Amino acid sequence: DTEVTQTPKHLVMGMTNKKSLKCEQHMGHRAMYWYKQKAKKPPELMFVYSYEKLSINESVPSRFSPECPNSSLLNLHLHALQPEDSALYLCASSQGRTADGYTFGSGTRLTVV
Amino acid sequence: ILNVEQSPQSLHVQEGDSTNFTCSFPSSNFYALHWYRWETAKSPEALFVMTLNGDEKKKGRISATLNTKEGYSYLYIKGSQPEDSATYLCAFLISGTYKYIFGTGTRLKVLA
Secondary structure (H helix, E strand, O other), X not given: OOOEEEEOOEEEEOOOOEEEEEEEEOOOOOEEEEEEXXXXXXXXXXXXXXXXXXXXXXXXXXXXXEEEEEOOEEEEEEEOOOHHHOEEEEEEEXXXXXXXXXXXOOOEEEEEO | OOOOEEEOOEEEEEOOOOEEEEEEOXXXXXXXXXXXXXXXXXXXXXXXXXXXXXXXXXXXXXXXXXXXXXXXXXXXXXXXXXXXXXXXXXXXXXXXXXXXXXXXXXXXXXXX
């Protein structure tokens, strides 16, 4: 299996809702990443987990809460989001801090209403 | 703030034309530079991993070069085809960190 799988592909949520995005890989990669991408902008790094520990938090608001239950799974818990949080959320994984290319999921398109 | 800039922002070419894009990145703290091809509703697809100054990589009609001293990489497409239409992203890995910064992207449209 050489893929990163993200679910759901699309999500519409209200500002008072709690939802979660899920990312899964079975390549034995030990680093996993969350990116946020707004239209016509590059993906922006949000969080990095390395060996299941949070390594980087790019000053992301606390309404986004990452979780890495095991080496194959990365979640992003969402609570009390704002309409401006609507974006494509991309997950990626890599074999540690490596020069090799990263593997990306196809993203979750989130709309906050 | 580290900026990774790509130019042009968008490009329309005729089928059969050759084209090239630029990725500019900080020349300090360099670890690796990656190129991706990203079609709408799909995952970014890795094209090239570049680590050494002077690297030249080739995959079919697409090739890339790297100059780490001056902080740029070029991506070339020879004889563009409609299926080459996509956004081309470069990404810069900062030495000693997990920080992986994407460029602003070049949207290519190849007209049949």
